[in-house]
Amino acid sequence: MKTIRFNFGHPVKGVACLMPLFSEKLNQLNFKVDSKSSNMLEIPISKCEQGKWKLTLDWEHNDQIFSHHEEFEVETDK
Template sequence: MNSIKFNFSHPVSGRARLLQLTPKTNNCRTLAINSKEDNTIEIPVNDCQCGKWKLELSWEYEGRDFSHQEEFEVEN
């Protein structure tokens, strides 16, 4: 898996956090996200270490705050 892709019905601008769920690690990355014209966001995960991760998206649209969370696993 090289990336996680999302298609929205509206423009999205906010942040994505990648947190590794492996015990005894503090591996965390924060990325700015912006869907631009096509309302699509692609989060690169190709440089994430093997193991379980949690993706947290947060953004604002028309004055309202939104968020999405999901877990995924990176394998060899």
């Protein structure tokens, strides 16, 4: 399974949103994420079609709200 991995300094529990950047279809994927007791978080991207995407990851830790934005590209398997 294709994933985007993050290694945080604390456990993460929040919401991830995957949105295609240049698509006529609005194939936005939203799901809850939880690193449990580890600091490693893997965001599955196997449902993302070929093209450029934007990941938005929102979570709260110690009463502070965090947001991470990242663009990535899914290429066809060769």
